[in-house]
Amino acid sequence: MTERRPIEAWLTDMDGVLVQEGVPIPGADAFLKKLQDSGKPFLVLTNNSIYTPRDLKRRLDLMGLDVPVDNIWTSALATAQFVDSQRPGGTAYVIGEAGLTTALHEVGYTMSDVDPDYLILGETRVYSFEAMTKAVRLINAGAKFICTNPDETGPSAEGPLPATGSVAALIAKATGKEPYFIGKPNPLMMRHGLNKIGAHSExxxxxxxxxxxxxLAGLESGLETFLVMTGLSSRESIGQYPYTPTHVVESIADLIDLI
Incomplete structure (x- = not known):
């Protein structure tokens, strides 16, 4: 096994790593503080496209976690960067919330339901039959099908709820067109994030x-990977996959001394 270089940049998921159901995970505050004190580049990532980075910063502030806006990277931002690189100044019909529409507006995109370049599906709590019908017809008419993330379910206090991946499957079945997913595990989201903070995968x-x-995103991007046990995975579930993380730890608190 090739010996890796010392870790000089950190990317961390948010839900299940730093917070759980609106409550900070023990050690998250100390981990983030040590990162900022060290001066090492870092990003907090989320596949959730509902919120803008400013929204997320506010939510984290209320939980006692200090993360600058520029250190938050969402699937909405990655999606906006992707379509801008493919078709600058384009148009899109969007099913999603402010996090996605704001990101698209900031790269110069126009929202339109008339012959749009893209149909972009993101996370929302109000998927409507009318919007999904419109999506199907626009894709059949030639709009390219993009999704912010492939997550099939999302967490809630009452239990799992349908997420972007589930709605994408419905639209794909109706159109026969599979979407291109931008968020994790697509290495594209990771590479754009690393470029944003001037870091390298090595x-x-x-x-x-x-x-x-x-x-999987970390592995395919060439990063060292740490799996924590404070979210959706268990040690028993690791063996169900044909790949393994570089390290398995109980929580983010176990990584503080590695910074």
Whole structure:
């Protein structure tokens, strides 16, 4: 096994790693503080496209976690960067919330339901039959199908709820067109994030709570990977996958001394 370089940049998932159901995970505050004190580049990532980075910073502030806006990277931001690189100044019909529409507006995109370049599906709590019908017809008419993330379910206090991946499957079935997913585990989201903070995969690490998104994204991007047990994964579930994380730890608190 090739010996890796010392970790000089950190990427960490948010839900299940730093917070759980609106409550900070013990050690998250100390981990973030030590990162900022060290001066090492870092990003907090989320596949959730509902909120803008400013929204997320406020939510984290209320939980006692200090993360600058520029250190928050969402699937909405990655999606906006992707479509801007493919078709600058384009148009899109969007099913999603402010986090996605704001990101698209900031790169110069126009929202339109008339012959749009893209149909972009993101996270929302108000998926409507009318919007999904419109999406199907626009894709059939030639709009390219993009999704912010592939997560099939999301967490809630009452239990799992349908997420972007589930709605994408419905639209794909109706159109026969599969979407391109931008968020984790797509390495594109990771590479754009690393570029944003001026870091390189050879000496960066990814911390996450999911094998199918966080660990896979880190692995395919060439990062050292840490799987924590405070979210959706268990030690028993690791063996269900044909790949493994570089390290398995109980929580983010176990990584403080590595910074």
């Amino acid at each position: 000496n960066a690490a990814m911390v996450g709570d999911r094998m199918d998104t966080d660990v």
